[in-house]
Amino acid sequence: MEEIIARSNVYALLSRVLLQELDHERLELFCTDETILEFLPHWRDWKFRNVERQKLLEEYLNPDFANLSLLHLIPYETFYTRADQMIETGGANPVTDFYSRYDFLVDYEVARVVSADHIGIEMEFMHHLCEAQLKAFRESDREASDELIRVQYEFLNTHLLKWAPMYLINMKYEARTPLYYDSAEMALEFILSDHEILSALVKA
Amino acid sequence: MMYLESRRTFLKGAALTVAGAAIAKGVFSTDAIAESVKESKFTNTPDTLSFYPPQDQWNHFQELSGVDWKRGGIDRRGVQSENNPDGIYVNDFMIVPTACSNCEASCGLTAWIDKKTFTVKKYMGNPLHTAARGRNCAKGYATQSQMYDPDRIPFPLKRAPGSKRGEGKWIRTTWDEAMTTIGKKMGDTIRKGDLLSRKSVMFHVGRPNENGFVPQVWETLGLDSYNSHTNICSSNGRTPSIWTANDDRTSPDWANAKLIFLNSSHAADAGHYFQQSAGFIADARKKGAKLVVMDPRMSNSAGMSDLWIAAWPGTEPVVYLYLANRILNENMVDKKFVKKWFNWDVLMNDTAYLNFMVEKGYVSKLPADKSFESYLELMKELYSPYTLEFAVKETHVPAYKLEKLYDMFIWAGDAISSYFWRATAAGNRGGWMSGRAGYFAIALRGAIGTKGGTFFHHWHVISVSGKGGSATVGQGVGGADVPKVQAYNELTWPPEWPLSTYELSYLLPHLLSDKEWQKKWTDRGLTVPSKLAVYIPRMYNPVWINPDGFRWLEVLKNEEIMELTMNLSPVWSETNWYMDYVLPVGLAGERHDQHSEATMPARWSSFRQPVLRVALEKSGWKPKNPARATLEAHIKAGLGEVWEDNEFWFDMCVNYIDPDGSLGIKKMWESKRNPGKPVTIAEWYDAAFGDNLPKLKETATNDPRYMNEEFPVYSYLRDHGYWMEEDKIYHAMEHELKFEDGEVISHGHKYPASSMHVGADGVISAVDHKGKEAKIGVEIDGKKVEGFATLSKKLEFFTQWAVDWKWKEYAIPFYPRNDKEKAEMEHIVSHVNHMYMKEENAFALNTVFRLPYNIHTRSANSKHLMEISQNHDPIWISTKDAKRLGFKRGDAIRVRIVDTVSGLESGYFVAMAVPTEGVLPGTLACSHHGGRWKLTNAVTIPNGVSDGKVATGAAPRDLNNKEFLKESPANVGKAGSQTIIDNYEGTTGLNSFGVPVAEVQMDGKVGKLKYVEGIKPFHTERFADYNRDSGNIWWDGLSGSWQNAVAPAHPDPVSGMHCWHQKVLLEPAQAGDKIGDIFVNYENNFKTYQAWRDQLTRGLDENSTLRRPRHIKRPWVRLDPSAYDVTIKS
Secondary structure (H helix, E strand, O other), X not given: OHHHHHHHHHHHHHHHHHHOOOOHHHHXXXXXXXXXXXXXXXXXXXXXXXXXXXXXXXXXXXXXXXXXXXXXXXXXXXXXXXXXXXXXXXXXXXXXXXXXXXXXXXOHHHHOOOOOOEHHHHHHHHHHHHHHHHHHHHOOOHHHHHXXXXXXXHHHHHHHHHHHHHHHHHHHHHOOOHHHHHHHHHHHHHHHHHXXXXXXXXXX | OHHHHOOOOOHHXXXXXXXXXXXXXXXXXXXXOOOOOOOOOOOOOOOOOOOOOOHHHOOOEEEEOOOHHHHOOHHHHOEOOOOOOOOEOEEEEEEEEEEOOOOOOOOEEEEEEEOOOOEXXXXXXXXXXXXXXXXXXXXXXXXXXXXXXXXXXXXXXXXXXXXXXXXXXXXXXXXXXXXXXXXXXXXXXXXXXXXXXXXXXXXXXXXXXXXXXXXXXXXXXXXXXXXXXXXXOOHHHHHHHHHHHOOOOEEEOHHHOOEEEEEOOHHHHOOXXXXXXXXXXXXXXXXXXXXXXXOOEOOHHHHOOOEEEOOOOOOXXXXXXXXXXXXXXXXXXXXXXXXXXXXXXXXXXXXXXXXXXXHOOOOOOOOOOOOHHHHHHHHHHHHOOOOHHHHXXXXXXXXXXXXXXXXXXXXXXXXXXXXXXXXXXXXXXXXXXXXXXXXXXXXXXXXXXXXXXXXXXXXXXOOOOOOOHHHEOOOOHHHOOOOOEOOOOOOOOOOOOOOOOOOOHHHHHHHHHOHHHHHHHHHOOOOOXXXXXXXXXXXXXXXXXXXXXXXHHHHHXXXXXXXXXXXXXXXXXXXXXXXXXXXXXOOOOOOOEEEOOOOOOOEEEEEXXXXXXXXXXXXXXXXXXXXXXXXXXXXXXXXXXXXXXXXXXXXXXHHHHOOOOOOOOHHHHEEOOOOOOEOOHHHHHHHHHHOOOHHHHHHHHHOOOOOXXXXXXXXXXXXXXXXEEEOOOOOHHHOEOEEEOOEEEEOOEEEEHHHOEEOOOOEEEEEOOOOOEEEEEEEEOOXXXXXXXXXXXXXXXXXXXXXXXXXXXXXXXXOOOOHHHHHHOHHHOOOOOHHHOOOOOEEEEEOOOOOOOOOOOOOOOOHHHHHHOOOOOOEEEEHHHHHHHOOOOOOEEEEEEEOOOOOOEEEEEEEEEEEEOOEOOOEEEOOOOOXXXXXXXXXXXXXXXXXXXXXXXOOOOOOOOHHHHXXXXXXXXXXXXXXXXXXXXXXXXXXXXXXXXXXXXXXXXXXXXXXXXXXXXXXXXXXXXXXXXXXXXOOOOOOOOOHHHHOOOOEOOOOOOEXXXXXXXXXXXXXOOOOOXXXXXXXXXXXXXXXXXXXXXXXXXXXXXXXXXXXXOOOOOOEOHHHHEOOOOO
């Protein structure tokens, strides 16, 4: 169970940091939570991490985030998977179809993205699947739990792993703040690691 | 492998202090799928990717709200209705065409008017506009934020009685009061009837963005006092066209060119016609064209060019003459074209000039004979000194680039497109020679008038805005019965600059305060004004944009020199602060203009319109006062008492300047249909277009939609906003003269064929129906063709008349070949040439590049443009120079301006250094479009709601509401009818999105400006919903220094252009200096203007009999031939 909670939490953490600029509340968490700081060692040791929070956001983190997710890099799956590198914002996006199969609908007003195949959303989707798995586990619904593991495995293999490593490697090279540098590295490692975990579970 | 080796466990993730669910954003919802939308015509995916619906849907076009996709689209929410209030909102639009007015290009716009709220929801392009092709730049779309700018001037303003100009005390007045006061003063002045009075009511236009309307007003007033900004803009760009082809400017065919040779960044970056030009240039490059950009600064265009030529400012003629030398001496001349269209025979027959060339050492001997072959030999020798070695030394361009340029030039054949306008032309003394030499090189290759070549403006433009005379009682068709003006105004056309391309407008305050100058010319027999009865800038900010701004402030504040002043202006500006009246006229979607520009080889025109008025009229509304329909419409729409120029001047002329008709002005603007009343918009434009554009008239009157309309031509334009009369205009000089019914027709003008004769030089003359002789064409190889507009009807690379006007040495394309000649020929050597850069910290400052999101002073009322334009105006300095002087990125530096003619220092501005590889070492770049200021954040001008003011209407603003369409405010503009302004509580901000507050000090000699407060987030009730983001302002508004005020006036001795570039000395900022500070010694600046005038010009003298050559353009009003005659006492 601890593993499911951990996976769910890490997906949630990464989805948040990759989806939008941090707000004050989340920034506080990223600055104080020892576990998070351990995940992000350069960030933990960065001398500017202790500048005034507003300044940290406005002058360091947000410009970097804007560069990594809006200006110079494209955090959308279809950009990486379509031959013409166009983001599929309409109904022909396989990721949207995947969400729909499980009645998940992206609220774009909250998400502030142009398409549902944004890395932050795919990560959050995995987080929800973990949460559902956790619920099934707690209710001892073995069948549902197995099914949810299979769904996670499928989504990870048919979507996230197909493109996210490329984006995250680019992000790591482009990042100008340790927060995003470390997050990119952590995300990359994590999805590879999760692939192993899920592979093992599916095989079992 | 790295990842596998360093794999860590993520199990710790379970130990987060906060659960994952609280960290995630939570972007998923599980809404139920909405009801079926099969019944709706809307789909989640559009049928077409076109931005625009077909024109037949423009009156009624429904579109889903742009935010619908964020809420999941109609599949989930359905379409909004009474039963489904949470569905996606459907906009109910009427689409009305107009034209942008934020630069001169006149790209088409469409206003998308939400019928349910009667507001413009967005401005888009006009897909019917074949030059703009439905596209706009940022400035076009900004028209909406300008329209709903909370600080737009809501009603006519008057300086408070008892206050001084510039004190900032204002009262609300009525249009009628303003028009009565101003009209009376104008009428009283004109009634005097003497010479002075015809020079004393001055109109001063910024960018006209219309083709002849207000000039026609001034012509009917009998005044020679129409003034324009042109000589701070483009005179040096126009002079070469005038000297070469007697045409106003270049007209390139970018789209079909093989070589696009930009002299400056202007066409593709931010300048003239850039949105349209950039599109055409991109099309050409897609087809394989090469782009060369000649600019000391690496502009956006230069950055994406095939070749960047960073020539030292003002040395560009040498680049062209190097090309000419090689074209001539490597026998690459298009001999057929040159023999046919150069006026080589005029030169070969001018023995005196040939002797002069020998005497000056231009050539070693006289030509063997007068043949064309001898002409070519003469040219080969004349231009042989412009070698690669010389060009490299003078221009600082590396040899390999010049050689590459030559190869590209030859490769392109006769498809070379260029444009001579700002930067080189506007920046440098003698900058006009660049265009002269450029045309020469291009013409040697025959690339004039060709497909993909370079041509001239008048064939590619439509100017009919002032030609609606047949709709009036008195003007006659096209204004034929309007008497010509009998005056010649020395304030706008000073005798020192007889060849000035346009008015010496930027010297107005200098000339008005220069008593010595006034006395000199008065003593010599001229009638020189020493003051103006009325001064009327229009959408113009002369204080800020002109050089030596403190001199403008001095004169504008002086009520003895400027007796009555008013600005027709939609927004606050530095100038308006010092006016007596500010009368709000409309922006791009709020006024009528016929506006055409030469952006492609075609003749097209936009029709600018007040879109809300048009929407009302198309919905069935009728104004109470047809002469003030636009004013009524804008009041109904909640914009305020905002009017438009056309109706204002119709009404002024008929009812205020000449109410009893005794001046003969009233009848000129009285409606022929309704005598006694001003002509209406529909009457005027139906005549202006219909009388002058036969193809349009035929189309409109045969179109079933319009043929039964009262004003079919007007109605056609109202619905389309655009017309192209003629396309693919190439080789127009080859048009043969037409003979019909005993008449010969040239350029659309008719002459009795019997009066025609062909001179020995082939030039064809004829006498028109008024008995005036004109040169109408030229006979070449037995064909009678129209030719160019020059005296020889050919391209004049020998401008013989320049000899008579004292500029003998510059009658041919030329550039001094050595230091001695540079000293002697200083008139065509830039005042920032490297020979003047003697000090270690001396630089040539390039000032005249534009910023693509700002146009002069027309952007501070747009929150969108202001947000994207912050802190974008630093000093570009080469990394090498920066290192040498110890400047780092972000350093504040003092930029001291020094004049190279008078030797005087003007003061300094403080700017931010940005070292870059993108600028030629030894030169700097800092656009003069930064540094707006205001003296206070807000002014209180009571609305007077409690004072018996009237509501704008009772029915809700809704074009589908019949009650709303029945209403219109009564007696608009009159006392007692002042309307309540929506959500205006008596205080207005001043350009709150874009202009910071400064402190200004001036004592008659020295002026200082220091910014004291940046702009801040604010809340506004006016257009509150549209401006709900005004609290998000993150910028302080400081975007450069008001360097224009430091700049002394530098009048080019030939063209009269203000030469913008500056010699500057750089030094670190001193204690207390802040970026944006300026310090000006404007007493020195006055002496500098005098030095340029007295040391460089060759003006009229006791031998003069004419003010100016009769055959070259004297813009705006038609002068009586006698006005040109002059006698100067010795």
